[in-house]
Amino acid sequence: MKFADVVGQSIVKQRLLHGVSIGRVPHAQLFLGAEGSGALSLALAYAQLLLCENRQSDDSCGVCGNCKKSQQWSHPDVHFSFPFPGKKGERETASDVYTQWREILTKSSYVSYASWMKSLDAENKQGNIPILECRAIIRNLSLKAFSGGYKVLLMWLPEYLGKEGNVLLKLIEEPPEKTIFLLVAEDVDSVLNTIVSRTQLVRIPPVEEEDMVEALINKEGLEAETARKLSVVSAGSYWTALELIHESENPFLEPWKTLLAFTFTGRMEKSIAWADEMSTFGREGLKSFFLYGLQLLRYSLLQPYGVGASAWNAQEADLVKRLSGLNLGTDKIQGMVNAIENCMYEIERNGNLKMILVDVSYQVSKWIKKS
Ligand SMILES: [Zn+2]
Incomplete structure (x- = not known):
């Protein structure tokens, strides 16, 4: 090198x-x-x-x-x-x-x-x-x-x-x-x-903060604000910063993006494939997945007030921002939250995972379309 x-x-x-x-x-x-x-x-x-x-x-x-x-x-x-x-x-x-x-x-x-x-x-x-x-x-x-x-x-x-x-x-x-x-x-x-x-x-x-910020932006493609936060917490260790980037890659983010994409566009034929893939997470994994989604939804309501911004990495913040930009309003979000909570309850009661997953995607889609 x-x-x-x-x-x-x-x-x-x-x-x-x-x-x-x-x-x-x-x-x-x-x-x-x-x-x-x-x-x-x-x-x-x-x-x-x-x-x-x-x-x-x-x-x-x-x-x-x-x-x-x-x-x-x-x-x-x-x-x-x-x-x-x-x-x-x-x-x-x-x-x-x-x-x-x-x-x-x-x-x-x-x-x-x-x-x-x-x-x-x-x-x-x-x-x-x-x-x-x-x-x-x-x-x-x-x-x-x-x-x-x-x-x-x-x-x-x-x-x-x-x-x-x-x-x-x-x-x-x-x-x-x-x-x-x-x-x-x-x-x-x-x-x-x-x-x-x-x-x-x-x-x-130790690596100077300014140098670390520059490298995180140019080499790792982070946004300036995230880079700055990471450089503060990693205290001069570029290795730590890299680890933190890696850790913040949440495995649930992509499946949430997929769910929201097909429910928003009404392409419900995609729901079965999504449910098939999601069922591999298992019951515990799915509970975590839905808890994470509930956070995304709740923060999308708070986003305009700048609440919770520090909790998300760049990609998550982007999704929260996009959700917020759709101006779904409290009622629709609350409807989606209720549907997800019901689904988590069903998962706990040992219901058929694929059926529960397909069902929840239809519920989410219903709330999105509701006028
Ligand atoms: Zn040479």
């Missing part, structure tokens, strides 16, 4: 770029920043810059052969190391989970330890950088650089390196020529002192 893909952090970027431009590249650096600050992203962009065949003054070129390989996380001179849950004979070195590592980075370079472990189906297991992995590092770095330039070892979360990590000390202190260690840590107190003392510290501050 390029520096341009890293959210904010212009001061750190400038320092790193300046160092490379004057040929000052410390052989062991510790990128230290809280989760979501972008420390890993910066280290990835820095590694790409070091290997780029056509460095620009402000970034790697992004198009040369080396950049292309770096961007696919497959440059033979960039070795990755990270914690993973060990399994004898299957997961002994980082390269055994390299496919998953590439997958998670391809989604986003803003990764948390928890999300990484989750992607390995190992939420409840302990990650580790074991001795076999340390030996693999020593072996890999003893090989000649494939492209004839720098060779980089990027170790994410050296906190998970146990005492075995001390076998790396000699290598970190006196690495082969043009070999660069980039360690990316969140908690310096948990990293072996012997390692910290051999590295140059690069402190990565």
Whole structure:
């Protein structure tokens, strides 16, 4: 990835770029920043810059052969190391989970330890950088650089390196020529002192609010106001902001849009297909679905007064606004609310789900058409 893909952090970027431009590249650096600050992203962009065949003054070129390989996380001179849950004979070195590592980075370079472990189906297991992995590092770095330039070892979360990590000390202190260690840590107190003392510290501050807002608008397509709210709650962690966007994607929103679309346009032949699909939510799921819809309807009445605006994400707010714009009035909304409450009662009484669902769609449509 390029520096341009890293959210904010212009001061750190400038320092790193300046160092490379004057040929000052410390052989062991510790990128230290809280989760979501972008420390890993910066280290990835820095590694790409070091290997780029056509460095620009402000970034790697992004198009040369080396950049292309770096961007696919497959440059033979960039070795990755990270914690993973060990399994004898299957997961002994980082390269055994390299496919998953590439997958998670391809989604986003803003990764948390928890999300990484989750992607390995190992939420409840302990990650580790074991001795076999340390030996693999020593072996890999003893090989000649494939492209004839720098060779980089990027170790994410050296906190998970146990005492075995001390076998790396000699290598970190006196690495082969043009070999660069980039360690990316969140908690310096948990990293072996012997390692910290051999590295140059690069402190990565939390992402600035303005930078976060800009990225959420331009990269994630959020509206300015939502972006601002998210950047406040995520307190400098872009990873948290991304998680919050994801969480706010309510699975019930689309089915509600569908229901309202066909009931408003009177295309009731669609109600059976909708009921078929909705019945897969099950009784509990459907109760939540209807409770959510009741909220949408109630807020559509309050929307003109600006009540509850903060509770919705951009798409939900859009639907509430559109509902409100139809000026259905209190009576019709109340009629729809009653129909939905009846339907929830039927669901609780173990009625046939598909029949209940088709019925409620007709009830909603009846209230919409009522003059
Ligand atoms: Zn390049």
